[in-house]
Amino acid sequence: MNKYSILFLLFLFNLIISASDFKQVFKNLTPDQMPLQFAGNQGVISMGFGYSYTMFKRNRTTDLMYGYIPENISGTDLHIFTLKNTIKHDFCKLRDTIIIVATFNLNTICTISHNTHLMWPDHYPDGYYFTNAFHLQPSIGLEIKMHQDNHTNISKLSFYSELGILDQHTYHYIKTGRVSLLNSINLSLGCIYSFKNNATEIGGKDH
Amino acid sequence: MFNSTNYIFMIFVLVSITGCSVFEYSPYDDNLNTSIRNSNLKNISRIQDILTEVEADSFNFAIISDSHSDYDDLHEVVKKINSHSDIKFTIHLGDQTDLGLKFEFENSLNELNNLKFPYVAIIGNHDYLSQGESIFEMIYGKTNFSFQIGTNNFIGFDNIVWENNNSRPNFEWLKNELAGLEGNKFLLMHLTETSNSMELYKEEYLSIINNIQDLYRFHGHTHVLDIDWPRVVAPMTSDRIIPVISVRGNIVSYYLLEPK
Numbered sequence: 001m002n003k004y005s006i007l008f009l010l011f012l013f014n015l016i017i018s019a020s021d022f023k024q025v026f027k028n029l030t031p032d033q034m035p036l037q038f039a040g041n042q043g044v045i046s047m048g049f050g051y052s053y054t055m056f057k058r059n060r061t062t063d064l065m066y067g068y069i070p071e072n073i074s075g076t077d078l079h080i081f082t083l084k085n086t087i088k089h090d091f092c093k094l095r096d097t098i099i100i101v102a103t104f105n106l107n108t109i110c111t112i113s114h115n116t117h118l119m120w121p122d123h124y125p126d127g128y129y130f131t132n133a134f135h136l137q138p139s140i141g142l143e144i145k146m147h148q149d150n151h152t153n154i155s156k157l158s159f160y161s162e163l164g165i166l167d168q169h170t171y172h173y174i175k176t177g178r179v180s181l182l183n184s185i186n187l188s189l190g191c192i193y194s195f196k197n198n199a200t201e202i203g204g205k206d207h
Numbered sequence: 208m209f210n211s212t213n214y215i216f217m218i219f220v221l222v223s224i225t226g227c228s229v230f231e232y233s234p235y236d237d238n239l240n241t242s243i244r245n246s247n248l249k250n251i252s253r254i255q256d257i258l259t260e261v262e263a264d265s266f267n268f269a270i271i272s273d274s275h276s277d278y279d280d281l282h283e284v285v286k287k288i289n290s291h292s293d294i295k296f297t298i299h300l301g302d303q304t305d306l307g308l309k310f311e312f313e314n315s316l317n318e319l320n321n322l323k324f325p326y327v328a329i330i331g332n333h334d335y336l337s338q339g340e341s342i343f344e345m346i347y348g349k350t351n352f353s354f355q356i357g358t359n360n361f362i363g364f365d366n367i368v369w370e371n372n373n374s375r376p377n378f379e380w381l382k383n384e385l386a387g388l389e390g391n392k393f394l395l396m397h398l399t400e401t402s403n404s405m406e407l408y409k410e411e412y413l414s415i416i417n418n419i420q421d422l423y424r425f426h427g428h429t430h431v432l433d434i435d436w437p438r439v440v441a442p443m444t445s446d447r448i449i450p451v452i453s454v455r456g457n458i459v460s461y462y463l464l465e466p467k
Contacts, residue, residue, distance in 0.1 A: 039230035067233075074236030075341050111235050115307070115337050115370065123373045125403065132306050132336055135234060166234055168308065171276070178278035179314060186231035 006118060007081055007110060014062050014083065033194045035063050035084070040164055040188025041109055041137055043067020043080045050084070052196070059088040079112040093147065101143040105162060109135045139164030139188070156194045163187060234308050235337050237345065241313050243320075247348040247363075250325035254296045255356060257324065263357030267293050267453045269464070272300035272397070272427025273443035274315060275333065280445040281318040287449060287464055289323045294451060296324050300427035300441050301331025301397030307339020312346055327354075329363050331397040331427060332404070335370035351380050358390030359454060366396045366412070368404040375408060382415055385422075391459055392422045393452075399426040399433075399440055423452070423459055436461065 031049035038045055046067030053060055067080040084107045091102040110118070116133040141162030146155040169184035232238070258266055269288050274281040288294050299319065304311035312334075319326055330343050330350045343350065350365035362384050366376040385392065394416070400409045416422055423437040432448055433440035439461060442448050449464040 039232055041231050041233055044232050069232055069236060074233060074238070075338055076235075076237075078233050078235055080233060111233060113235050113337065115335065115339070116235065121373065123369055129336075166231075168234065168306070169310070172278070172311075172314065175276060176278040178282055178318065184310075186229055188230070 010083060010108070011064050014085070032196055033061065033063070033192050035065060035190055035192045037065065037067075037188055037190035040107070040139070040162060040186060040190075041080075041135070041166055042082045042107070042188070043069050043078065044073065046080065046082060048082075050192075052194075061086045061088065076114045081110045081112075083108040083110075088143070091142065097147055099145050099147045101145065101158075103141040103143050103160065103162065105137075105139045105141065105164070107137040107139065107164070109137055111135075136167040137164045141188075143192070156196070158192045158194065159190070160192065161187065161189050234310065237309060237338055237342050239309055239313065239342065239345065241316055241346070243316060243346055245348045246346055247327050247352060250296070250327055251354045253325040254327075255354070257295055258356050264359065264456050265454065266295045266356070267291075267451050269294045269297045269449050269451050270300055270395075270425050270439065270441045271297060271444055271449060272441035273302040273331070273430050274299070274318075275302055275443070276305050276311060276314070277443070277445045278314055278318055280443075280447060281315065282321075283447060284444045284449060285318055285321050287447070289321070291451070291464065292323075294324065297322055297326040298395055298425065299326055299328045300395060300425060301329045302333045302427060303328065303331070304334050304336075304339060307334050307336035307342065309338075309342055312339075312342055316346065327361075327363065327395075329395050329397055329427075330365050330367060332367050332370045335367050340371070351377060353384050359393065360388050360390060361393045361395060364394060364396040366398045366405065366408075368398070368408065376412075378408070378411055378415060385415065385419060390421065391454065391457065392419065394422060394424045396425075397427050399428055402428055421457065421459075425452075432463075434461070 032052045033050045034047065035050055036045065036047045042065060044067070046065040048063050048065030050061050050063030063084040065082040065084060067082065069078040071077050084105060087104045089102045091100040093099055110133050112133065118131050118133045120129055139162040141160050143158050143160040145158035163185050165181065165185050169179070169181065172179040173181045173184070271284055288297055303315040328347045330340070334343050340350070351363065353360065353362045355361070362381070364376070364381055368374065368376065398405050400412050405412065426440045429440050430443040431440065432442040432446065439450050441450055447466040451462050451464055453460050453462065
């Protein structure tokens with residue numbers, strides 16, 4: 001089983017647990033949204049597709065994103081796959097047309113690069129290292145979207161910013177008092193094009 | 208009219224904009240926040256300056272290893288070394304990171320830069336992971352290097368195998384460095400010859416160092432203090448035991464700084 005099969009299975013697993021029955025898995029395969037993000041440990045720019053659903057009475061989205069950083073920026077080619085799980089909570093309305101949504105994200109970031117491994121090469125004894133290709137990044141954010149009843153394209157666009165912290169920083173912070181957690185926080189910006197109309201999503205609906 | 212949710216929103220926006228945070232593209236890239244480059248070469252020059260002011264053949268130096276992400280312990284070890292003004296420089300024998308990530312190198316640098324006297328770093332197997340090798344080379348310089356202090360010869364040898372594309376250490380370079388040297392020879396490297404990854408190359412390595420007079424070998428990697436003089440394996444910094452090597456002409460000995 002290669003690295004890409006594992007990623008696909010992880011993604012499929014997310015879809016399965018988000019669906020109420022198995023048929024729903026196939027129905028869910030048509031993406032609901034297309035996110036585009038700047039930074040956030042997912043590459044300079046990352047983009048992909050995602051699905052929205054409701055679980056435990058919360059609006060959620062799961063996005064699969066791909067980011068790339070060329071050698072001249074990062075020192076080596078980096079291919080970054082991110083599985084982004086988001087819980088959304090309508091936060092407030094501004095002037096009845098703009099909705100502010102609070103987002104709570106858990107990003108699973110997998111980087112294919114020089115000397116990062118999902119499966120370690122054969123010359124390593126079993127269990128010598130844990131995989132160094134995966135990182136988790138929890139983040140909180142705010143998403144701004146238009147609340148319009150018409151089906152214009154602009155109403156399908158939303159913009160967000162997120163503050164995240166990588167697992168390794170948290171580990172260092174917990175393990176030692178010598179690392180500042182505040183300095184480890186990173187900022188990302190992004191936008192989401194929803195294939196659905198935002199107005200129909202507010203309040204969420206079960207698939 | 209602002210309500211509490213608006214205030215929370217405004218705080219979030221302000222925190223985002225005022226830059227408590229930065230844009231991070233990947234933990235694996237080599238965009239270092241530190242401007243320190245080629246530190247080994249600069250520090251070797253500083254060591255040579257310091258020791259010519261006193262006596263180049265009479266000095267003490269400390270060896271530490273495997274600090275990984277134990278920054279508390281590294282901090283204490285640095286404090287301990289600083290409290291002994293007779294220690295004129297320190298050698299870190301590798302593994303100053305867990306995963307070879309840029310911020311791990313930077314966190315270690317934050318502690319090591321508090322050393323009163325200069326330090327020289329050797330690359331470890333963990334430092335090789337991810338993009339660690341190139342980050343190490345940016346911060347410290349070449350992974351194989353040598354320098355002289357008076358008649359004392361120091362050889363920093365990169366003997367990492369598995370993490371270095373499972374490749375054979377550059378023994379030709381080591382042979383050349385050792386050839387014809389007079390005086391004390393201090394061989395600094397991370398892996399011991401008994402490490403699993405050195406299994407294939409153990410005999411070749413031993414045949415190179417065999418019969419070399421006044422050769423002192425210093426290793427890390429095992430995390431456990433092991434002294435079979437003139438061979439010392441430094442413990443991990445969390446043990447807070449610091450071997451100090453005393454050079455007095457051609458007489459070389461050691462003592463240990465131990466926690467109280």
